Amino acid sequence: MSSWVAEMESILPGGVETHAPVALEGAKLEATLRPESREALAASLRVSREHGKGLLIVGGSTELSFANAPCTACVRLDTVGIRTEREIDLEEGVALLPAGETVRSVQAELAGSSFELPFDAAGPEATIGGVVASARQGFRYGPPRDHVLGMLVALPSGELVRFGGRVVKNVTGYDLNKLFTGSFGSLGVIVSVWVRLQPVPERVAFVAAPADGHEPAALLQGARGASVRAAVVASSILHFEVAGDEAAVEHDVARLRTLGGEVSSDDAFGGLEEARHGGPFRVRVTGRPTRWAEVSQILAAGGGVVIAEPARGIVRGTFALDDQDERSIADAWNCAREASRCAGGPFAIEAASVSARYGREVYGAVGATAPLQRAIKSRYDPAGILNPGRFVGNA
Amino acid sequence: MRLVSALRAIVGDDGILVRDEELFVYEADGLTLHRGRPVAVVLPRDKTEVQRIVRSCREHEVPFVPRGAGTGLSGGATAIEGGVIIELQRMNRIVRVDENDRFAIVQPGVVNADLSKAVAHLDLFYAPDPSSQQACTIGGNVAENSGGPHTLKYGTTTNHILGLELVTPDGECLQLGSEAGGTNGYDLVGTVVGSEGTLGIVTEVTVRLTPVPETVATMLGIFDGVVEACRAVGAVIGAGLVPAAMEIVDQRTINAVEDSRYAAGLPRDAGAILIVEADGSSASVARQVERIREFAEASGARDFQVARDEAERVRFWRARKGAFGAMGRLAPDLYVHDAVVPRKKLPEILAAVCEIGDRHGLKLSNVFHAGDGNLHPNISFDRRDAEEMERVIAAGEEILRICVEAGGVITGEHGVGTEKRDYMRLLFSEADLDAMMKLRLAFDPERVCNPGKIFPTTRFCAESNPKARGYDEVPIS
Numbered sequence: 107m108s109s110w111v112a113e114m115e116s117i118l119p120g121g122v123e124t125h126a127p128v129a130l131e132g133a134k135l136e137a138t139l140r141p142e143s144r145e146a147l148a149a150s151l152r153v154s155r156e157h158g159k160g161l162l163i164v165g166g167s168t169e170l171s172f173a174n175a176p177c178t179a180c181v182r183l184d185t186v187g188i189r190t191e192r193e194i195d196l197e198e199g200v201a202l203l204p205a206g207e208t209v210r211s212v213q214a215e216l217a218g219s220s221f222e223l224p225f226d227a228a229g230p231e232a233t234i235g236g237v238v239a240s241a242r243q244g245f246r247y248g249p250p251r252d253h254v255l256g257m258l259v260a261l262p263s264g265e266l267v268r269f270g271g272r273v274v275k276n277v278t279g280y281d282l283n284k285l286f287t288g289s290f291g292s293l294g295v296i297v298s299v300w301v302r303l304q305p306v307p308e309r310v311a312f313v314a315a316p317a318d319g320h321e322p323a324a325l326l327q328g329a330r331g332a333s334v335r336a337a338v339v340a341s342s343i344l345h346f347e348v349a350g351d352e353a354a355v356e357h358d359v360a361r362l363r364t365l366g367g368e369v370s371s372d373d374a375f376g377g378l379e380e381a382r383h384g385g386p387f388r389v390r391v392t393g394r395p396t397r398w399a400e401v402s403q404i405l406a407a408g409g410g411v412v413i414a415e416p417a418r419g420i421v422r423g424t425f426a427l428d429d430q431d432e433r434s435i436a437d438a439w440n441c442a443r444e445a446s447r448c449a450g451g452p453f454a455i456e457a458a459s460v461s462a463r464y465g466r467e468v469y470g471a472v473g474a475t476a477p478l479q480r481a482i483k484s485r486y487d488p489a490g491i492l493n494p495g496r497f498v499g500n501a
Numbered sequence: 502m503r504l505v506s507a508l509r510a511i512v513g514d515d516g517i518l519v520r521d522e523e524l525f526v527y528e529a530d531g532l533t534l535h536r537g538r539p540v541a542v543v544l545p546r547d548k549t550e551v552q553r554i555v556r557s558c559r560e561h562e563v564p565f566v567p568r569g570a571g572t573g574l575s576g577g578a579t580a581i582e583g584g585v586i587i588e589l590q591r592m593n594r595i596v597r598v599d600e601n602d603r604f605a606i607v608q609p610g611v612v613n614a615d616l617s618k619a620v621a622h623l624d625l626f627y628a629p630d631p632s633s634q635q636a637c638t639i640g641g642n643v644a645e646n647s648g649g650p651h652t653l654k655y656g657t658t659t660n661h662i663l664g665l666e667l668v669t670p671d672g673e674c675l676q677l678g679s680e681a682g683g684t685n686g687y688d689l690v691g692t693v694v695g696s697e698g699t700l701g702i703v704t705e706v707t708v709r710l711t712p713v714p715e716t717v718a719t720m721l722g723i724f725d726g727v728v729e730a731c732r733a734v735g736a737v738i739g740a741g742l743v744p745a746a747m748e749i750v751d752q753r754t755i756n757a758v759e760d761s762r763y764a765a766g767l768p769r770d771a772g773a774i775l776i777v778e779a780d781g782s783s784a785s786v787a788r789q790v791e792r793i794r795e796f797a798e799a800s801g802a803r804d805f806q807v808a809r810d811e812a813e814r815v816r817f818w819r820a821r822k823g824a825f826g827a828m829g830r831l832a833p834d835l836y837v838h839d840a841v842v843p844r845k846k847l848p849e850i851l852a853a854v855c856e857i858g859d860r861h862g863l864k865l866s867n868v869f870h871a872g873d874g875n876l877h878p879n880i881s882f883d884r885r886d887a888e889e890m891e892r893v894i895a896a897g898e899e900i901l902r903i904c905v906e907a908g909g910v911i912t913g914e915h916g917v918g919t920e921k922r923d924y925m926r927l928l929f930s931e932a933d934l935d936a937m938m939k940l941r942l943a944f945d946p947e948r949v950c951n952p953g954k955i956f957p958t959t960r961f962c963a964e965s966n967p968k969a970r971g972y973d974e975v976p977i978s
């Protein structure tokens with residue numbers, strides 16, 4: 107490792123730590139890199155590529171277990187300390203945010219302004235880069251792909267490249283924002299992101315309704331109200347967040363009352379976010395909205411604790427299984443497949459121990475697109491140094 | 502077997518055009534500045550024919566260009582390097598509509614407006630609404646990631662596509678996405694949308710359908726100047742309101758419209774008009790209208806009206822929708838420009854755009870999607886007049902430069918095509934372009950699918966004759 111370490115230290119003075127092997131995500135990591143500037147990051151990728159060193163890219167670590175296993179990296183690369191430009195433009199409602207910054211800190215900074223950051227963070231450590239790279243979608247704001255306007259990315263070639271921009275409408279060249287959002291650090295390291303902020307609604311109301319005793323279709327209709335920003339079924343209760351102007355909120359709340367909904371002062375969604383992030387084994391099925399109840403039943407029958415978002419057709423099941431027991435892991439996996447077939451959409455294993463993921467495809471049925479996905483990966487990362495083993499087909 | 506015979510064997514005699522007079526209409530799309538003649542146009546009926554055509558072109562080492570209705574405004578559907586045009590207008594079936602899960606599966610040749618008409622009885626519509634929606638196809642919309650006046654609230658095409666069937670440049674057929682959206686791995690649907698027909702041929706599209714809003718209110722604000730109209734737009738958006746549409750029409754366009762059969766009875770002395778549409782529940786719309794009125798009046802609107810019925814609503818929109826037709830009357834050709842700037846920069850940029858048009862002695866007017874900062878300077882000209890053409894091109898380049906300097910981009914909805922490929926370097930470095938080329942090569946290593954689009958033709962963008970250039974010559978590292 108030594109010539110490589112010396113070269114790296116010249117690029118990242120004080121930012122290279124070698125240590126006894128640390129096991130993470132199935133990888134044995136012998137060094138940690140902490141670049142502090144984007145140029146240093148880009149140079150460190152180039153040197154890693156030249157020396158064939160696989161890197162495990164780490165942001166806030168909140169989505170680390172959503173990946174294929176095992177990772178064959180030998181070096182950890184921390185993105186949280188990378189300094190880069192930053193701008194919050196409240197007149198335009200857009201912001202350029204460093205990837206290493208936490209979602210919480212940006213939300214705190216925006217509090218009291220007329221805009222909010224439309225990212226649902228998994229926890230206090232979740233970073234902007236992590237949310238975008240993992241396409242992490244929470245209950246409120248929908249998928250990050252809808253809010254990302256532009257990006258600065260460091261590639262394994264050592265280049266820093268930009269896509270998109272700061273404006274809200276843009277078709278100048280390929281939409282690489284879409285390719286990199288949800289690419290789990292397999293193509294490049296996200297340095298900063300232009301985000302379209304969302305106006306703070308005039309009013310927000312929380313409504314809770316019993317889920318039992320209603321037809322699934324009626325609950326779906328309630329969840330599809332024009333101002334319903336989040337609708338989640340958990341433990342037989344349907345939780346709604348209704349957001350918009352006074353009149354629109356009043357209108358939807360009145361409709362939800364017909365489902366037995368009661369306005370509550372409680373924001374239950376914080377707790378639900380935590381519950382939805384549970385493990386040790388968590389499955390996400392994205393399907394046709396009308397199938398949400400059947401999909402929930404399949405996951406529940408397989409032993410999962412279910413949280414469903416009927417309007418988005420997303421159903422998650424958390425299984426409290428023994429991750430050393432191959433049989434119960436295989437059962438949970440089969441249950442996810444069956445749920446996905448019923449849903450008419452894809453499934454993914456969002457969390458599982460490394461051993462449970464071994465030899466399995468967490469991205470679900472990738473099918474005929476696998477060669478194309480591999481071709482994309484090898485164009486951007488020909489030496490396979492970025493998160494090796496963690497993407498589709500263990501790329 | 503020679504290419505034409507091979508193609509004829511696939512699509513039959515009535516599925517291929519090869520005579521000069523037939524090919525003439527395919528020499529350009531809506532951008533008449535750039536032209537190229539295909540060797541043949543084929544009109545497949547299904548995806549299997551598309552696959553066979555693609556394979557045949559590959560065997561004969563001839564490039565191919567997908568084409569919808571040819572309304573594109575950046576030269577995207579023009580066979581600039583020759584080759585075969587694959588026109589998808591015959592594949593125009595709405596395959597399935599699912600009202601409960603709110604999606605439709607359509608073939609690429611379905612005309613945008615026809616889809617909304619077909620699902621109107623279900624109280625659903627297809628939200629992306631380019632002004633060309635009576636003619637353009639869903640396949641073309643997907644390729645260009647088209648927007649429209651209602652993009653402000655509903656987003657562009659990319660926000661409404663759940664899945665795609667794609668015939669790749671080597672003739673494979675892939676299913677991307679699903680009826681429910683979602684991805685397994687890379688977001689290939691999001692990546693193909695907006696790729697201008699260079700990553701393959703879309704043979705089926707699964708689109709999201711949107712519920713028709715309970716109430717719609719259309720408003721018309723009359724202002725003494727564009728600056729005041731823009732100020733109103735900034736105030737509305739700054740207050741957190743999200744109207745469905747906010748469109749500004751400048752005085753030059755108002756006069757052109759009033760001189761034409763689209764005349765809407767607008768005051769010719771108005772500096773600008775602002776059309777705003779709000780939708781939602783009736784109580785919410787009433788409140789939005791009141792707030793928008795307050796902001797418009799505080800920004801200097803000298804008159805503010807709310808359409809009382811459908812006829813009035815149509816009249817308000819006529820100035821916007823009739824603009825292209827009205828400007829088209831002024832000269833044989835119309836160059837519809839497209840660029841985006843941060844919204845707050847609109848007043849200064851518009852003043853500069855008009856100054857550029859005047860300085861070059863051109864007939865230039867503006868309509869724009871003000872809420873998105875998306876400008877459309879329109880230049881009426883005659884392409885047979887070489888000297889005027891030069892002025893049109895010089896003015897266009899100046900406009901793009903000032904937009905980029907203001908933090909904007911060179912296209913918001915019409916795409917790069919051949920029109921703007923040599924302006925890509927105003928925005929992107931060699932490394933940025935190279936990163937885009939990597940994607941292209943992953944799908945199409947030989948660059949046979951719609952070559953000559955998006956990527957600059959030369960290392961430097963100073964050359965002015967597009968036809969003298971080679972194509973896709975971006976160096977690959």
Ligand SMILES: Cc1cc2nc3c(=O)[nH]c(=O)nc-3n(C[C@H](O)[C@H](O)[C@H](O)COP(=O)(O)OP(=O)(O)OC[C@H]3O[C@@H](n4cnc5c(N)ncnc54)[C@H](O)[C@@H]3O)c2cc1C
Nearest residue numbers: 569570571572573577632638640641644647648698703914
């Ligand atoms: C009067 C007028 C108003 C307009 N207003 C708007 C507007 O408001 N907003 C807007 O965004 N645009 C607008 N446009 C531009 C144009 O209508 C859009 O770009 C439209 O999406 C093009 O559709 P088309 O079917 O005509 O495609 P074409 O022009 O035939 O092709 C456009 C591009 O799509 C590719 N393509 C077509 N079909 C396929 C397919 N099946 N698979 C892969 N690639 C394919 C072509 O290769 C080409 O690159 C306007 C044009 C006109 C003339």
